Amino acid sequence: MTDLTKLTLAQARDGLRAKDFTAPELTEAYLAAIDAADALNAYVHKTPEIARQQAEFAQTRIRAGMSPDLCGVPLGIKDLFCTNGVPSQAASRILDGFKPPYDSTVTEQLHKQGAVMLGKLNMDEFAMGSSNETSCYGNAVNPWRRGNEATALTPGGSSGGSAAAVAADLCAAATGTDTGGSIRQPAAFTGIVGIKPTYGRVSRWGIIAFASSLDQAGPMTKDVRDAAIMLRAMSGHDPKDSTSADLPVPDFEAMLTGDIRGKVIGLPREYRMDGMPGEIEALWHRGAEMLRDAGAEIRDISLPHTKYALPAYYVIAPAEASSNLARYDGVRFGRRAKLSQGDGITDMYEKTRAEGFGPEVQRRVMVGTYVLSAGFYDAYYNRARKVRALIKRDFDLAFADGIDAILTPATPSSAFGLGEMANADPVQMYLNDVFTVTVNLAGLPGVSVPAGLDTKGLPLGLQLIGRPWDEGDLLNVAYSLERAAGFMAKPAKWW
Amino acid sequence: MAIDTETARKVARLARIRVEEERLPALAREFDAILGFIEQLNEVDVEGVEPMTSVTPMRLKRRQDVVTDGNRQAEVLLNAPDAREGFFAVPKVVE
Numbered sequence: 405m406t407d408l409t410k411l412t413l414a415q416a417r418d419g420l421r422a423k424d425f426t427a428p429e430l431t432e433a434y435l436a437a438i439d440a441a442d443a444l445n446a447y448v449h450k451t452p453e454i455a456r457q458q459a460e461f462a463q464t465r466i467r468a469g470m471s472p473d474l475c476g477v478p479l480g481i482k483d484l485f486c487t488n489g490v491p492s493q494a495a496s497r498i499l500d501g502f503k504p505p506y507d508s509t510v511t512e513q514l515h516k517q518g519a520v521m522l523g524k525l526n527m528d529e530f531a532m533g534s535s536n537e538t539s540c541y542g543n544a545v546n547p548w549r550r551g552n553e554a555t556a557l558t559p560g561g562s563s564g565g566s567a568a569a570v571a572a573d574l575c576a577a578a579t580g581t582d583t584g585g586s587i588r589q590p591a592a593f594t595g596i597v598g599i600k601p602t603y604g605r606v607s608r609w610g611i612i613a614f615a616s617s618l619d620q621a622g623p624m625t626k627d628v629r630d631a632a633i634m635l636r637a638m639s640g641h642d643p644k645d646s647t648s649a650d651l652p653v654p655d656f657e658a659m660l661t662g663d664i665r666g667k668v669i670g671l672p673r674e675y676r677m678d679g680m681p682g683e684i685e686a687l688w689h690r691g692a693e694m695l696r697d698a699g700a701e702i703r704d705i706s707l708p709h710t711k712y713a714l715p716a717y718y719v720i721a722p723a724e725a726s727s728n729l730a731r732y733d734g735v736r737f738g739r740r741a742k743l744s745q746g747d748g749i750t751d752m753y754e755k756t757r758a759e760g761f762g763p764e765v766q767r768r769v770m771v772g773t774y775v776l777s778a779g780f781y782d783a784y785y786n787r788a789r790k791v792r793a794l795i796k797r798d799f800d801l802a803f804a805d806g807i808d809a810i811l812t813p814a815t816p817s818s819a820f821g822l823g824e825m826a827n828a829d830p831v832q833m834y835l836n837d838v839f840t841v842t843v844n845l846a847g848l849p850g851v852s853v854p855a856g857l858d859t860k861g862l863p864l865g866l867q868l869i870g871r872p873w874d875e876g877d878l879l880n881v882a883y884s885l886e887r888a889a890g891f892m893a894k895p896a897k898w899w
Numbered sequence: 900m901a902i903d904t905e906t907a908r909k910v911a912r913l914a915r916i917r918v919e920e921e922r923l924p925a926l927a928r929e930f931d932a933i934l935g936f937i938e939q940l941n942e943v944d945v946e947g948v949e950p951m952t953s954v955t956p957m958r959l960k961r962r963q964d965v966v967t968d969g970n971r972q973a974e975v976l977l978n979a980p981d982a983r984e985g986f987f988a989v990p991k992v993v994e
Contacts, residue, residue: 505974603954617954646959715939726914733915735987740980749990754917766916770926771933773914774906784937789950791943796954829932847954872955 408433409573413477413630414657416576420466420476427466427476431459431520434478438522438574443899446559446569448483448541449491449524462518473633475518480575482566483524484531485511485621486610490521494612495539496529498760499738508610509642510579510621517637522575526565529762530729531586531614534836535825536564538764546594546819547572547895550860554898557819557862560590560836566624567594571895577625577634581611583618584717585815585840588852591624592814592865595854595893597631597886598624599879600840602872603847604649605635607642615724616647618717618844628853628883632656635875651873659876660883665699667881670807674710675839677816683858684813691811691855691866694888695881705807707798712791713842714834719775719788720845725765726772732760767830796846803871809881812839814852814865839867849875851882854891863893902930 408430411419419425435452455478462476486492486504493499507515515521526544528536535558536543544564546557548571559568563580567590570578580587582600591598599622606621613619623634636657641650671692676685696702734740734756741755761769775784802810816838825833843850849872852865866885870878907927911918918926976982981989 502978505977604957643960643962647953647955647957649955649957650960709943712940712943715937718933719937719940730915734980735989736975737978738980743990747990749992750915751917752990753915754912757915758917761916766914766918767926767929767933770907770910770914770916771930774910774930774934775937777910777913784940786950787940787943787945788937789952790945790948791940793948793951794943794945796951830929831932831936834936845954 409437411576412626413576413633416477417473417633421471427459427462427520428456430476431455431478434522434575441572441574441899443545444547444568444572445542445544446526446565446572446574447480447523448495448526448565451490451521451523454490455520455522458515458520462520465518472517474514474637476520477576478520478522479514480522480525480566480569480578481511482563482579482581483527484581484612485579486612487511487521487524490524492524492612494530495527495541496760496762496765497540497739498732498757502738506610509607509644510611510638513640514637525569525578528562528564529765530612530725531562531581531583532725532764532768533561534585534589534833535822536561537822538762540762543822544568545822547899548594548819548862549895549898550862556822558593558822560593560819562586563590563624567591567596570594570596570624570626572899577623577630579621579638580624581619581621582844583614583721584844585837587622587624588840588850588865588867589815589836591852592854592863593819595863595891596624596626597628597851597853597882598622599631599635599851599875600843600849601635601639601875602849604647605873605875606638607640607645607648609642609644613728615721616728617724618721628879628886629657629660631851632660632879654876656876656879659880661880662884662887664695664881664884667700667808668806669695669700669702669881670705670802670810671702672705672707672710672810672812674707675812677838680816684816684864687856687864687866688811688813691885691889694885695811698884698888703807705802705810707802707842709791709794709798710842713795713845714838716788716791716795717837717841717845718771718834719784720792722768722772723776723785724772726769726776729765729769732757764830792845795842799846799848808871809878810869812867812869814839814867818858818860818862818864843869848872849878851878853882853885853889855885855889856891857893902927902934
């Protein structure tokens with residue numbers, strides 16, 4: 405039998421329906437692959453018993469001929485999603501031992517459709533990071549290496565475990581979340597596809613909050629078709645999330661025609677950054693040529709406030725985080741610090757949060773506290789929200805001018821070595837999100853598509869940004885780009 | 900604007916995160932680097948721009964004001980580090 409773990413989600417679905425193999429066989433193949441891949445540290449809580457039970461049940465549905473797309477398909481779930489009775493701790497010590505008695509809306513929807521959960525995936529603590537190095541479980545490792553070098557590379561972050569797991573065939577697909585680039589950057593670093601949908605497309609209920617006005621969940625998959633299938637399964641209105649959009653969810657897969665003739669693709673000149681590696685610039689040009697060859701019109705556009713997106717993000721995201729993370733007080737869930745004789749309630753809060761939060765989370769909570777504090781609220785927080793409005797207006801104007809999608813690089817580099825940024829100041833790490841963060845601030849859908857390898861043999865991604873609620877058209881452009889780029893490389897197995 | 904040790908101490912206290920005295924100068928320098936980066940926002944002309952409140956133009960939905968859930972004391976207390984007699988337990992708050 406062929407190695408079932410190599411199948412795409414669509415191939416697995418079709419094979420299950422055609423009875424080429426069973427859901428329990430498919431699940432066992434993944435469970436064996438996962439146990440042989442501990443060196444990647446992608447899974448932080450394995451759930452083989454749950455997976456086997458779900459696979460058996462899925463098989464009865466498949467046998468009855470009543471199977472949704474994801475029925476019997478094994479998935480990995482980012483640790484940020486609450487999963488009933490299974491540790492869900494956002495890779496933070498402060499949620500040590502937390503087992504929610506409920507599921508997030510997304511995981512509930514996936515379970516109802518028959519998806520199989522293989523386990524929980526590594527990530528940066530509270531999704532704050534771009535390299536998976538802030539995780540309390542230790543970092544996940546990129547299955548890709550620089551040629552024959554043994555240097556361990558980052559899978560990116562924050563959804564680094566999800567990216568590593570998909571790239572190494574440790575699940576058919578995975579859930580991710582994206583606040584500033586946390587789906588798209590790791591997807592680019594590992595040669596897979598990741599889409600952040602329009603804000604409000606996917607319910608945030610039961611996903612541990614980082615910055616509520618920016619957070620969106622989305623799929624991380626082996627190809628664009630899989631992203632279309634899984635996005636549909638994750639989307640939909642949820643009364644439990646007041647920002648969830650009450651809009652019909654189209655059949656995204658059916659919209660993948662590959663025909664993009666007449667589409668207008670914008671290339672924003674502000675994304676041509678000083679010091680951008682030549683390989684990235686060349687890849688960007690090649691991507692534009694591929695879309696032109698497929699019949700699209702390429703147009704230079706301007707998004708003048710791009711430069712201010714990262715600084716605006718580093719006011720808004722920490723401000724919202726400082727508010728969201730106030731709930732970790734050692735009272736209702738998670739960890740409480742050991743107290744000394746005579747310690748009062750403030751000592752309990754302060755000690756619990758000092759030992760429960762890692763350095764990056766502490767830093768962001770404190771920056772957020774500062775920008776929201778009396779006397780600074782207008783100068784920082786309100787100013788950042790005004791700049792955010794201008795960033796969104798840049799996109800609105802481009803789309804009003806007839807632009808259908810915008811093509812940019814996904815990241816300013818390929819995957820870097822774990823520990824290489826250890827002595828850099830925090831701002832250096834933040835620059836990883838320079839091409840992706842605008843999309844969160846404007847609430848738009850953005851997808852990262854693997855488009856080539858650099859001279860070190862590492863994958864590089866291109867990003868496509870679409871109009872709000874037009875994920876179907878956006879994925880179709882991505883599909884056309886994917887076919888033209890013909891990216892088929894897989895990491896050589898060393899783990 | 901330079902963040903001094905005193906400001907770092909104040910922010911840590913507001914955020915309810917204990918920071919040891921010897922860590923404060925380094926923390927102040929980190930804040931300084933981040934806030935220096937943020938200062939770029941002062942270059943932008945924001946005259947007459949409304950601060951964004953919602954990224955998609957939507958009205959928050961209303962729902963019926965009815966009880967839809969409840970009687971889950973055991974589940975609510977399940978994850979508490981210290982729960983006693985149906986309550987969350989904390990150190991003494993009032994003397």
